[in-house]
Amino acid sequence: MKTQILPKFQNATRIEKKSKKLPLIKRVIEQKYLLLMALPAIIWVFIFSYAPMYGLYMGFVDYKPGGPFFSSFFTSEFVGFKWFSYFFESGDFFRIMRNTLATSFLSLIISFPAPLILAIAINEVNNRYFKKTVQTVSYLPHFISWVIVANIFLTLLSAEGLVNNILQGLHLIDEPILFFQEGKNFWGIIASANTWKDMGFNSIIYLAAIAGINPNMYEAAKVDGANRFQQILYVTLPALKPTIVILLILALGGILNAGFDQQYLMQNDMVLEYSDVIDTYTYRYGLQNGMFSYGAAVGFFKSIVAFILVVTANRVAKKIGDNSLF
Amino acid sequence: MRKSVIKVETVFQIILFIFLTTIILVTLLPFWNIFVISINNAQDTIRGGLYFWPRDLSFESYKTILMDREILNGAKVTVLRTVIGTPLSLLMISMLAYALSKRTLVGRKPITFMFIFTMFFGGGLIPYYMVLKSVHLIDTFWVYIIPNLMSVFYMILVRTFIEQLPKELEECAKMEGANDLQIFFKIILPLSKPILATVGLFIAIGHWNSWFDSYVFTYKPDLKTLQAVLVKILNQYQTSGMMSDQQQLADSAKRMAVSPDSLRMAATMVATIPIMIVYPFVQKHFAQGIMVGSIKE
Known part of the structure; x- marks a missing residue:
């Protein structure tokens, strides 16, 4: 055969x-079937990815709804950078950027090391079944929608909720903390929710990297008399360094994506001053208040900055990735 | 000496056990708390102080939820979009993945770039909404299906998998006179089952969990998905503190005198339980799928 x-x-x-x-x-002609198979996706990407990019032009006109979308570009009045300067000069710009960056950095500080610590801890467990159980349980919240997670957090953090009950039981506080009525708490709540939801899932990539470490390294360390802590410190962590650096750079590249679901679903009027990030702001002004062109302009600003950040981050990550290989 | 080594190891394992058990509890207790409130008598729930065990076991809230027209319809729409959207999406993703896996494909590089670029740059929400409006998808069921057909990330996963398949079978079929379409459906798709199962489960969960498209792109109550109905209940809960007594009274009358809290929890559980049921199957598959992706990068 x-x-x-x-x-x-x-x-x-x-x-x-x-x-x-x-x-x-x-x-x-020879590849007609192959090209035919790619065609639906190509049409799709033009309609749902490239047409909206072209639609960004509405950020430069005074768009009035009514009539077909693309032809109304030519009938709407061209206003140049009016919406952009409106955004930069309004007090909103400072507040939105502060909230976006604060949420992102706070999330990064908590949710970046958490999966690493979890992965190392899981790896050190001797009992196979316990290991599997921890993995299975910790991945679960990743698959639950933000609607449900928001519901859970609103319940747990309410005045009579589980968290206040536990804190009071431990006599750490006398009066229940009103988590959702004090704007300053909100960034921390979002950071905790992000960590709770994705810590387990994000540990997968570290676990995969740990699985790739040569076992001989541990044997050699043991022969040299290294204990478990020293093995983590001098074998596991150095081996994970490239992965950590690349993930950190990519996370920094996505710093403007502070989230939408979590803020939108958990915020209320009392904390809006702190909860409003760039995506929720775009949605509120662009769609809810009907300021289409303004919303598009703010969205455009975000897309451009995010694009530059992500491309730069990828470049840096690639460079470092190459160096660490050789 | 040997004894102390064993002791250190035992202490180490105990510390690990305590730490990881805490993580398990922090993950599971919130779900348990929600579940406990949902199976407690609604009138009794108002007294508060429900944490780890129901005081007055009752399934009234579930009965109310499962008879609620809005919830039932939401569940129907959600199941429909998942069942229709997932296979269509898999088909389009794998067709493109197969075409792009051919190194000789005309325009392979520009087409690939065209798709990768969309991962880094997009038009944002407002122009996207306008496009959906101009192709007449707003306020139709198909707004759940068609805009979600493609995912570049999943396409790359599938393409990587197809590229790793042995080429012999395909070449053999070609010699027998099979065309690319036949090869794709008769050879490539059956061989790609593992990756299609992984990606399919992810897409299905995405459909099940998605709320924003229903919330923003549809207006008809009949088109609202389960998650969008949940958002509505959530909003009612959040604004209930600011509502007038009259409004609250009218609202609770509509909900057949079940306290909003128990009802909200029961609705949350109804949306969560299906995920928990399919979760073991997903878990078996997805780690492998993620690995393929990370190797690629």
């Missing part, structure tokens, strides 16, 4: 090589 396939296989690769040199039209 194998000998039968082999000559045919060689033949096929020769055909493939030859097909590269055929004229374009012939190659298109």
Whole structure:
């Protein structure tokens, strides 16, 4: 059987090589089914990804609803950077950026080291079943919707909720903390919710990296008399360093994505001063208040800055990734 | 010497056990607390102080929820979008993935770039809404299906998997005169079952959990998904502190005198339980899928 396939296989690769040199039209005809299969996705990406990008032009006009979307670009009045300067000069800009960056950095401080610590702890457990149980349980919240997570947090952190009950039981506080009535708490609540939801799931990548560490390294460390803590400190952590650095850079690249679901679902009027981030702001002004062009302009600002950050982060990550390999 | 080593190891394992058990409790207790409130007598729940065990066991809230027209309809819409959206999405993703896995494909590089670029830059919410409006998807059921058909990240996962498949079978079929379409459906799809199961489960969970598209892109009450109904209940709860007594009275009359709290918890559980049921299957598959993705990067 194998000998039968082999000559045919060689033949096929020769055909493939030859097909590269055929004229374009012939190659298109030859690949008509392949191209046909890619076509629905290509049409899709033009409508749902590139048409909205073109639609960003509405941030430069005074868009009035009514009539077909794209033709109304030409009938709407061109206003240049009016909406952008409106955003930068309004007091909102400072507040929105402060909330976005504060939420992101606070989330990063709590939710970045958490999966790493969890992964190392899981890895050190001797009992296989306990290990599996911890993994299964800790991944679970990732698969629960933000609606439910918001519901859970609103309940747990209410005046009569579980958290206040436990804190009072431990005599850490006398009066219940009104978590959702004090704006200053909100960033911390979002950071905790992010950590609670994704800590387990994000530990997977570290666990995979730990699984790739050569066991001989641990054996050598043991021979040198290293205990468990020293093994973590001098074998596991250095081996994870490239992964940690790359994930940190990518996280910094996504700093403007402070979230939408968690803020929108948990905020109330009393904490809006602190809860409003760039995405919720765009939604509120652009769709709820009907200031379409203004919302589009703010969204455009975010897209551009986020794009620059992510591309820079990827560049840096790639560079560091290459260095650590050799 | 040996004894002290064993002792250190035991202490180490105990510390780990305590730490990780705390993590398990922090993860599971919130769910348990919600569950306890949902199975407690609604009138009794108002007294508060329910944490780890129900005081007065009652399934009235579930009965109310499962008879509530809005919730039932929401569940129906959610199941429909999951059942219709997932296979269609898998088909479109894997067709593109297969085409892009061919190194000789005409325009392979620009097409790939065209898709990757959308992972880094997008038009944002407002123009997206306008596009949905101009292709007449706003306030239709298809707004759940069509805009969610494609995911570049999942496409890359599937493409990576297809690229790793042995080429012999495909070449053999080609010699027999099969065209690319036949090869895709008869050979590639069956061989890609593991990755399609993983990606399919992720897409299905995404459909089940999605609330924003229903909340913002649809207006008809009949089109609201379960999660969107939950958001509505959540909003009622949050504004109930600021509502007038009259409004509250009218609201509770509508909800057949079940306290909003127990009702909210029962609704939350109804939306959570299906995820918990499929979760073991997902868990078996997804770690592997994520690994493929991370290797690629």
